[in-house]
Amino acid sequence: TMLGWVPSGRMVRRAGARPGDLLMVSGVIGDGWLGLAAVRGELADVDGYLAGRFRLPSPRLELRQALRDGASAAADVSDGLIADARHIARASGVRLRLDLDAVPLSKPAQAWLQTQSDRLAALTALAGGGDDYEVVCTGAAPIPGFSVIGEVSAGEGVQVVSSGRVVEAGPGGWRHK
Numbered sequence: 001t002m003l004g005w006v007p008s009g010r011m012v013r014r015a016g017a018r019p020g021d022l023l024m025v026s027g028v029i030g031d032g033w034l035g036l037a038a039v040r041g042e043l044a045d046v047d048g049y050l051a052g053r054f055r056l057p058s059p060r061l062e063l064r065q066a067l068r069d070g071a072s073a074a075a076d077v078s079d080g081l082i083a084d085a086r087h088i089a090r091a092s093g094v095r096l097r098l099d100l101d102a103v104p105l106s107k108p109a110q111a112w113l114q115t116q117s118d119r120l121a122a123l124t125a126l127a128g129g130g131d132d133y134e135v136v137c138t139g140a141a142p143i144p145g146f147s148v149i150g151e152v153s154a155g156e157g158v159q160v161v162s163s164g165r166v167v168e169a170g171p172g173g174w175r176h177k
Contacts, residue, residue, distance in 0.1 A: 014091035023150035033129020057133035074137035095155030
């Protein structure tokens with residue numbers, strides 16, 4: 001896991017999210033999944049940006065200190081944002097509310113989204129695709145370098161919302177056997 005890179009100091013684990021915390025993510029989400037489609041020739045990728053994001057993900061090492069200082073729980077986004085948020089919810093014994101409309105997207109991902117007839121299905125695919133190697137975390141206050149995409153409450157699992165309504169997100173990412 002990418003969060004194993006903490007050489008010294010406090011390591012942020014999946015368990016630790018508390019009701020009242022914010023749910024946050026670093027960087028942009030969906031480029032890894034779109035990059036795989038580009039590599040397969042299923043998607044136009046004129047400048048090769050998306051393919052590059054898939055082939056050469058860059059760990060967010062510059063966020064280590066901000067995570068240590070402000071995160072109550074964290075996971076790398078490898079299986080997909082929804083699935084990796086679910087890992088935090090399970091380990092922490094809480095419920096996460098994830099707002100698809102707040103998930104940060106790159107310009108190429110926004111352009112792709114504009115071409116999709118079913119916006120909700122497209123947002124769910126981007127948030128479930130995986131291979132982004134960003135960091136999803138929870139914390140009591142906003143953390144520099146992260147976008148707030150939801151909140152933590154009592155309960156269990158991940159509640160995915162869009163346009164203020166709860167949506168069925170399915171597994172939301174890669175399922176380990």
